[in-house]
Amino acid sequence: xxxxxxxxxxxxxxQNISRGLQQEGYATEVVYEGGNGRQMALQPGVDLLILDINxxxxxxxxxxxxxxxxxxxxxxxxxxxxxxxxxxVEGLALGADDYLVKPFDFRELIARVAACLRRxxxxxxxxxxxxxxxxxxxxxxxxxxxxxxxxxxxIDLTAREFALLEYLLRNxxxxxxxxxxxEAVWDLNFDTGTNVVEVYINYLRxxxxxxxxxxxxxxxxxxGYVLKEES
Numbered sequence: 001x002x003x004x005x006x007x008x009x010x011x012x013x014x015q016n017i018s019r020g021l022q023q024e025g026y027a028t029e030v031v032y033e034g035g036n037g038r039q040m041a042l043q044p045g046v047d048l049l050i051l052d053i054n055x056x057x058x059x060x061x062x063x064x065x066x067x068x069x070x071x072x073x074x075x076x077x078x079x080x081x082x083x084x085x086x087x088x089v090e091g092l093a094l095g096a097d098d099y100l101v102k103p104f105d106f107r108e109l110i111a112r113v114a115a116c117l118r119r120x121x122x123x124x125x126x127x128x129x130x131x132x133x134x135x136x137x138x139x140x141x142x143x144x145x146x147x148x149x150x151x152x153x154x155i156d157l158t159a160r161e162f163a164l165l166e167y168l169l170r171n172x173x174x175x176x177x178x179x180x181x182x183e184a185v186w187d188l189n190f191d192t193g194t195n196v197v198e199v200y201i202n203y204l205r206x207x208x209x210x211x212x213x214x215x216x217x218x219x220x221x222x223x224g225y226v227l228k229e230e231s
Contacts, residue, residue, distance in 0.1 A: 001025065048116060181225070
C-alpha cells in the first residue's frame with residue numbers, strides 16, 4: 001500500500017483529500033504546517049507528497065526545495081490557489097512533479113497521483129544490464145543505477161532531469177518538440193504557456209554540457225530540441 005503525505009493547512013480540504021485517497025486504496029497522513037510536514041516527508045515510507053504552497057511557518061516552495069534536495073526521487077504534487085504562470089513555473093523549477101490549482105476535480109488528483117507513482121516506479125526499476133548503459137560521445141548514462149558521467153565526471157541529476165535526459169537519449173538524433181517532451185517526461189499535458197520545458201533543458205545543459213565538449217543538447221528554433229554529437 002502506497003503512503004501519501006498531505007501537507008495542507010486547510011483542515012477541511014486536507015481531510016477530504018485524505019478520505020478520498022484512502023477510498024482509492026492509499027494510506028495517508030496529514031500535516032497542517034510546513035515545518036513538521038517537511039520533517040515527515042523526509043522519513044522513510046512516504047511514497048508521494050501532496051503539498052500546499054500557502055502554509056504557515058515554512059511555505060510550500062521552501063518545503064519542496066528542501067525535500068527535493070534530500071529525496072530527489074520522491075514524487076511531489078503541488079496544490080495551490082495561485083493560478084499565475086510564474087507560480088507554476090517556480091514550483092516545477094524547484095522540483096515538483098506536478099501541480100493542481102484549487103478548486104480541482106478529485107478525479108484529476110487521483111489521475112495525477114497514479115501517474116506520478118507509475119513514473120516513480122519506472123524510474124526505480126532495474127533495466128537489463130546489457131541494455132542499461134547508454135553512451136553518446138563522452139556521456140555515459142546507466143539507466144539501471146541512475147548514474148550519469150561526462151568525461152569520467154559524475155553528474156548528479158534530479159529525478160525529473162534524469163527522466164528528461166533519458167527521453168532525449170532514447171530519441172537521440174531526433175528533433176523533439178516541447179509538447180512531445182512535456183507529454184513524455186511529465187506524463188500529463190501541462191499548460192504550454194509555462195516555460196517548464198525550457199527551464200529543465202537549461203538545468204540539464206548546465207550540468208551535462210556547460211563545462212564539457214562536444215555540446216550535446218541543441219536547440220532547433222521553432223521546432224524543439226535534439227540530443228546529438230555535432231562537429
